[in-house]
Amino acid sequence: MRWGIVGHGGIAPTFIEAARGIGHDVVAVAGRDPARATSFATKHSIGSSGCDVSELVGEVEAAYVCTPHSSHRDVSIALLNAGVPVLCEKPMGVGADQVRQMVEVARSAGVFLMEAMWTRHLPVMATCRSWIQQGLLGEIQTVEAAFGFKAPYDPTSRLWAPEFAGGSLLDIGIYTLVITELAFQSLPVSLDAEAEISPSGVDASISVTARYPSGGSAALRSAINADLGRNASITGSKGRVDIPEFWRAEKMTLLSPTGEEVDEVHHPHRVNGFEYQIAEMARCLDAGLMECPTVPWAWSVALAALMDEIRSRAGIVYPSDKEARS
Numbered sequence: 370m371r372w373g374i375v376g377h378g379g380i381a382p383t384f385i386e387a388a389r390g391i392g393h394d395v396v397a398v399a400g401r402d403p404a405r406a407t408s409f410a411t412k413h414s415i416g417s418s419g420c421d422v423s424e425l426v427g428e429v430e431a432a433y434v435c436t437p438h439s440s441h442r443d444v445s446i447a448l449l450n451a452g453v454p455v456l457c458e459k460p461m462g463v464g465a466d467q468v469r470q471m472v473e474v475a476r477s478a479g480v481f482l483m484e485a486m487w488t489r490h491l492p493v494m495a496t497c498r499s500w501i502q503q504g505l506l507g508e509i510q511t512v513e514a515a516f517g518f519k520a521p522y523d524p525t526s527r528l529w530a531p532e533f534a535g536g537s538l539l540d541i542g543i544y545t546l547v548i549t550e551l552a553f554q555s556l557p558v559s560l561d562a563e564a565e566i567s568p569s570g571v572d573a574s575i576s577v578t579a580r581y582p583s584g585g586s587a588a589l590r591s592a593i594n595a596d597l598g599r600n601a602s603i604t605g606s607k608g609r610v611d612i613p614e615f616w617r618a619e620k621m622t623l624l625s626p627t628g629e630e631v632d633e634v635h636h637p638h639r640v641n642g643f644e645y646q647i648a649e650m651a652r653c654l655d656a657g658l659m660e661c662p663t664v665p666w667a668w669s670v671a672l673a674a675l676m677d678e679i680r681s682r683a684g685i686v687y688p689s690d691k692e693a694r695s
């Protein structure tokens with residue numbers, strides 16, 4: 370498939386490596402500044418670069434949007450209205466209202482849209498789902514997940530600025546919610562959230578406690594000011610699954626209630642892990658789908674609404690929230 374990418378920052382080379390690694394082409398890049406976009410294109414042997422996403426139309430079969438969170442909606446809607454299928458980085462929009470708007474445009478334009486929640490496409494996650502469905506863990510009782518790293522404080526950067534919808538929850542805490550939803554197969558019935566708000570006004574760290582219809586609970590933490598590791602455990606009445614580096618998982622262990630190893634899966638990435646979502650989007654387009662069964666639109670809306678709820682509990686406010694209220 371011929372891809373264009375919008376945004377050429379930290380994550381873009383990972384996408385390019387995965388796409389090319391499974392035989393796709395990356396033929397165009399768009400950014401806000403022509404010199405920066407051209408320099409990126411040259412470095413990564415991409416033939417075309419520019420500042421206007423309309424230049425991608427006719428050149429590409431699909432676009433990967435990897436701009437800061439605050440611009441996902443507008444960039445994606447411009448592409449969808451031009452008929453370009455979109456794989457949009459997480460979180461798909463800043464809040465459920467933005468995600469709903471994107472979905473509405475995709476639906477009325479009849480163009481494919483998918484949130485780039487690559488974790489859901491990993492083979493290890495398919496096995497985890499199957500273990501849970503087979504009852505190997507019994508009734509799910511608790512999920513514990515943490516994702517934290519220490520980033521230098523820079524109030525103007527994507528991670529720390531409220532104008533970019535920065536903070537730990539939307540950037541990496543989102544993955545702890547994804548693994549919890551996979552375990553419980555449902556949204557929480559109630560939750561509490563407490564954040565450490567940075568001087569810039571985003572969550573430097575956040576703790577979320579959530580309770581599920583089955584009676585189970587989740588304890589989730591994320592931080593951009595502390596190393597919390599990146600591990601998840603799902604504990605059920607019959608056993609526990611430990612997933613190291615769960616957002617990019619390549620392996621997972623099933624343990625008995627007394628802690629003995631029962632099974633282990635090891636599924637090394639073919640490239641870097643992004644290839645699974647890229648291949649799945651190509652499959653969906655071949656099949657004439659507008660949304661992906663693994664990351665359906667309703668799932669993205671529900672995830673965004675859950676993060677809205679967590680933000681409201683923890684007092685995390687972005688400038689774009691005013692627009693949602695007006």
Ligand SMILES: NC(=O)c1ccc[n+]([C@@H]2O[C@H](COP(=O)([O-])OP(=O)(O)OC[C@H]3O[C@@H](n4cnc5c(N)ncnc54)[C@H](OP(=O)(O)O)[C@@H]3O)[C@@H](O)[C@H]2O)c1
Pocket residue numbers: 375376377378379380381399400401402405434435436437438440444458459460485487527539540
């Ligand atoms: N899946 C993962 O594992 C993973 C990992 C990291 C990040 N991400 C996600 O990927 C996205 C980007 O993160 P990143 O770390 O790559 O960010 P980044 O390093 O800050 O790069 C953002 C890029 O977007 C460009 N840009 C900013 N506003 C734009 C606009 N309105 N239109 C077009 N281009 C624009 C910036 O270039 P100019 O400033 O030159 O315009 C820059 O090239 C975020 O959604 C993040 O959550 C995902």
